[in-house]
Amino acid sequence: MRAWQKSLGLISAGVATLVVAGCTIGGADKTTGNAVAGQTTTKSASEAVVTVTPANDDQPVNPLDQVRVDVAKGTLTSVTLTNPDGKVVPGITTPDRTSWKPDEPLGYGKTYHLTVNAIDGKGLTTAKSTTFATLEPSNQTKVYLNTTGGAALADGGTYGVGTVVVAHFDEAIDDKAAAEKTLTVKTDPPVQGSWYWxxxxxAHWRPQNYYQPGTKVTVDAKLYGKKVGDGLYGQEDEHVAFQIGDSHVSIADDDTKMVTVYENGQVARTMPTSMGMGGEEVVGGKTIHFWTQPGTYTVMDKANPVIMDSSTFGLPINSRLGYKESINWATRISTDGIYLHELESTVWAQGNTDTSHGCLNLNPTNAKWFYNFSQPGDVVEVKNTGGPALEVWQNGDWSVPWSEWAAGSALHA
Structure with missing residues (x-):
């Protein structure tokens, strides 16, 4: 394996130019007449043989395809690759100056000019010049590395033990397997994990079990230049690294009407609550239920205050159970609007009676404490309630059995 060293190369003035690529050009003797009558001289061509990849066959190349210059029986004196704006593309040359390659990916839909100069052991020079174009996708997609709450994962941020990585593509992906191959998650210490579309x-990624506090997580999307559908290519790469903070796991048990909050396995607080009243109502042909669905949620985000509007899930404000009001110390745990939040008007019911539309009501002191305590990715397990089980689209990633989760990978065998 060759070691490489960075080199921009220089264009030598007055060199002979040969438009050849993907093949070789080397030394050959040729005799030329001398201007002095009665004399002839023999001029030997350089023995250096230059090979350029890719071939100049008018076929656009992928920006990630190998572009390189090699020389046999000689060394490179300069290699210059320029883009359409005339900017020189940085390159890397091996220490023995027999090979060169670009030091950065090329762009889409651009024409590049490559000029090479080499010299053999006798000091004779040769030159080569070629032009090639890169493909221009009919469409490109960008990937965003987010939390389940839709916010970008912060590089260097701290998240809960139930954190799920969301890879959100801004275009529909035809080839999920190809797209998933561009996505990698590495953890320290290592854990078993999988993507689920x-x-x-x-595509969502989570480990089989909750992370251990202090785990370091690195996510890479090497998407640029990769084909992920018919004419669809990756727009750019993405990267984020974060760490897992203290373990925050809350158990909301409808049998006791209590929320028990554990920090690193120890009880940090016990809070009376009033959960979903149960039952359902058909509005405009849509069935709306009023349970706090059983399952494993994670903290998505929080706001103080938040405007809660029943019309957002199909229940008109002016209907019998409709509402629109400002609520303080609200910590969201589902995509369809389940929060742990303050509601002073139900303090009488907290710990004994379920009265809500599905949220977990808390008194002002407990709601504020939980709001300040929580971080995205913290776990909230809801047990012994009625109604349908929490679904994955509702932020129920951890409610999916591991075997089913692993089968949701596009690369599942």
Whole structure:
């Protein structure tokens, strides 16, 4: 394996130019007449043989395809690759100056000019020049590395032990397997994990079990230049690294009407709550239920205050159970609006009676404490309630059995 060293190369003035690529050009004797009558001289061509990849066959190349220059029976004196704006593309040359390659990916839909100069052991020079173009996708997709709450994962941020990585593509992905191959998650210490496709734009990654506090997580999307559909290529790479903070796991038990909050396995607080009243109502042909669905949620985000509007899930404000009001110390745990939040008007019911539309009501002191305590990715397990089980699209990633989760990978064997 060759070692490489960075080199921009220089264009030598007055060199002979040969438009050849993907093949070789080397030394050959040729005799030329001398201007002095009665004399002839023999001029030997350089023995240096230069090979350039890719071939100049008018076929656009992928920006990630190998572009390189090699020389046999000689050394490179300069290699210059320029883009359409005349900017020189940085390159890397091996220490023995027999090979060169670009030091950065090329762009889409651009024409590049490559000029090479080499010299053999006798000091004779040769030159080569070629032009090639890169492909121009009919469409490109960008990937965003987010939390389940839709916010970008912060580089260097701290998240909960139930954190799920969301790879959101801004275009529908036809070839999920190709897209998934561009996505990698590395953890320290290592854990078993898998991607799970919710639809053709969103892939979620989680470990089999909750992370250990202090785990370091690195996510890379090497998407640029990769084909992920018919004419669809990756727009750019993405990267984020974060760490897992203290273990925050809350158990909301409808049998006791209590929320028990554990920090690193120890009880940090016990809070009376009033959960979903149960039952359902049909509005406009849509069935709306009023349970706090059983399952494993994670903290998505929080706001103080938040405007809660029943019309957002199909229940008109002016209907019998409709509402629109400002709520303080609200910590969201589902995509369809389940929060742990303050509601002073139900303090009488907290710990004994379920009265809500599905949220977990808390008194002002407990709601504020939980709000300040929580971080995205913290776990909230809801047990012994009625109604349908929490679904994955509702932020129920951890409610999916591991075997089913692993089968949701596009690369599942």
């Amino acid at each position: 919710l639809d053709n734009q969103n």
